[in-house]
Amino acid sequence: MPTILGQNQYGKAENRVVKITRDGDTHHIKDLNVSVALSGDLEDVHLSGSNANCLPTDTTKNTVYAFAKEYGIESAEQFGIHLARHFVTSQEPIKQARIRIEEYAWERIETSEANSKFIGSDEVKHSFVRKGQETRVSEITYDGENWQVISGLKDLIVMNSTNSEFWGYIKDKYTTLQEAYDRILATQVSGRWRFNWTDDEQRMPNWEKSYDQVKKHMLQAFAETYSLSLQQTLYQMGSRIINSRSEIDEVRFSLPNKHHFLVDLEPFGLKNDNEVYYAADRPYGLIEATILRDGVEPQIPVDMTNL
Ligand SMILES: O=c1[nH]c(=O)c2[nH]c(=O)[nH]c2[nH]1
Numbered sequence: 406m407p408t409i410l411g412q413n414q415y416g417k418a419e420n421r422v423v424k425i426t427r428d429g430d431t432h433h434i435k436d437l438n439v440s441v442a443l444s445g446d447l448e449d450v451h452l453s454g455s456n457a458n459c460l461p462t463d464t465t466k467n468t469v470y471a472f473a474k475e476y477g478i479e480s481a482e483q484f485g486i487h488l489a490r491h492f493v494t495s496q497e498p499i500k501q502a503r504i505r506i507e508e509y510a511w512e513r514i515e516t517s518e519a520n521s522k523f524i525g526s527d528e529v530k531h532s533f534v535r536k537g538q539e540t541r542v543s544e545i546t547y548d549g550e551n552w553q554v555i556s557g558l559k560d561l562i563v564m565n566s567t568n569s570e571f572w573g574y575i576k577d578k579y580t581t582l583q584e585a586y587d588r589i590l591a592t593q594v595s596g597r598w599r600f601n602w603t604d605d606e607q608r609m610p611n612w613e614k615s616y617d618q619v620k621k622h623m624l625q626a627f628a629e630t631y632s633l634s635l636q637q638t639l640y641q642m643g644s645r646i647i648n649s650r651s652e653i654d655e656v657r658f659s660l661p662n663k664h665h666f667l668v669d670l671e672p673f674g675l676k677n678d679n680e681v682y683y684a685a686d687r688p689y690g691l692i693e694a695t696i697l698r699d700g701v702e703p704q705i706p707v708d709m710t711n712l
Contacts, residue, residue, distance in 0.1 A: 410451050414503070416441030417466040421684035423589070423665055424473045425566045431530040432566040435478035436684070438507040439485075441465040443492055445500035458498035465492070470668040473681045481506040510536040511564065514628040532628030535562035541616065542597075544712055551604055555705060555712065556616060557597035562663075563624065564591040569632040589665040589682060590632050592692075596623065597705050597712060598646060599655040601698075610652040622649050635662050635692045643696025654698040657705040662690035 418440040426433040443465065449455040468488065478484045485504040492502040511533035521527050539561035546553040572584035598619060602610055626645035632638045643656040665682040695703050706712060 410448055412444075413447060413451060414442040414444040414501075415447070415462060416443045416502075417462040417469075418442075420466050420469045421686070422469055422473050422478075422668075423682040423684050424478045425589075425680055425682070426477065427566075427680075434511045434533055434564070434566065435473075436509040436511065436535075437478065437481060437484070438509070439469050439488070440505040441469065441488065441492070442503040442505070443499050443501070444503075445496075446498040460492070460496050460499060467673065468492075470681055470683070471670060471673045471675060474670055474675050474677060481508045512536055514563070514624050516628060517622075517625045520625070520629050529628040531566045531568060533564045533566070534624060535564070539594075542712070544597075552602065553704065554600045554602060554612075555597050556600070556612070556619075557595070557709075557712070558620065559593075559595040561594040561596075561620075562591070563594060563627050564589060564663075565628065565632065568630075569638075571634055587679065590635065590638065591663040591665060591684075592635065592660040593663060594623070594627075594642075595659040595709060596642075597657050597709055598650075598653045599705055600652050601654040601701075602652060615650065615652055619646055619650055619653065622646050635660055635690065636694065639692055639694055640696060643694070647696060647698050654701045655695060655703060655705055656697075657693070657695040657707075657709060659691065659693045659709055662692060664689060 420439045422437050422439060424435045446458050450459045472487055476487055485506050488504045489502040492499050513528040514532040514534050515527055516529050539558045542557045544555045566589055567587055569588050569590035570586050600610060622645045623642050626642040630638050630641040639658050639660055646653060646656050664685045667677055668681045668683050670677045697703055
């Protein structure tokens with residue numbers, strides 16, 4: 406039975422590119438998910454197996470990262486226009502390019518009063534929280550006598566574009582990781598905290614105010630910690646909460662290490678001066694720990710996924 410080739414397009418989808426622009430101490434982030442779809446004289450590629458008209462999808466990916474360095478990312482629209490024009494004008498068989506871009510917005514983390522005096526600003530210039538609300542969670546248990554209240558949040562995404570190192574770790578014959586003296590530290594916070602309130606209705610905490618304050622302290626500790634590991638940052642976040650909120654005795658965090666790998670731009674004759682990163686989604690390191698007020702027994706379950 407004769408068949409015909411209908412509409413067709415191809416390209417690399419979901420190129421996660423993070424561009425950090427360093428204006429002295431003040432860093433700016435552009436975080437995009439770029440999908441390239443090309444079409445044109447591609448019948449032969451499908452019908453005869455000749456790839457003479459095929460620009461590899463791998464090349465379209467490299468172009469996204471190289472353009473982030475060469476032209477910067479002023480806006481998603483400007484970046485998309487650059488890419489689309491490039492594919493159509495540089496490759497004769499390519500007649501149409503469709504660039505779809507999702508942009509993830511970030512805002513700066515406001516610093517604590519103490520640190521603000523120290524750094525002379527209300528904002529940490531390299532610490533960001535991704536826009537879009539986290540999900541707030543809680544679990545309330547009552548046995549007729551005592552209450553247990555655990556609150557928390559998930560999907561709160563934060564990033565430090567500097568002040569993070571990781572080195573001095575064990576190296577065995579399977580270790581290939583290079584030591585890092587200035588890396589991006591990013592995580593999607595899942596946290597739970599347990600209140601020490603159990604019974605007296607008169608002395609119930611102000612749950613709304615408590616949540617806002619816990620979140621604020623957690624973010625400030627993330628932003629203000631010069632990190633030698635995500636484990637160390639986690640501990641700082643937890644202890645900042647315990648030390649500043651007397652109503653809370655226990656905090657548990659599950660922090661995926663959202664790896665950002667520097668893209669090798671050397672093959673394109675470009676120097677990547679800690680600017681263009683590939684944001685990997687998996688696999689990821691998963692760092693989990695409980696921080697307790699001294700003398701308190703842990704009660705938050707180790708596995709918080711169903712909490
Ligand atoms: O902060 C980190 N902690 C680790 O345990 C670890 N392991 C790894 O490969 N990278 C990192 N980063």
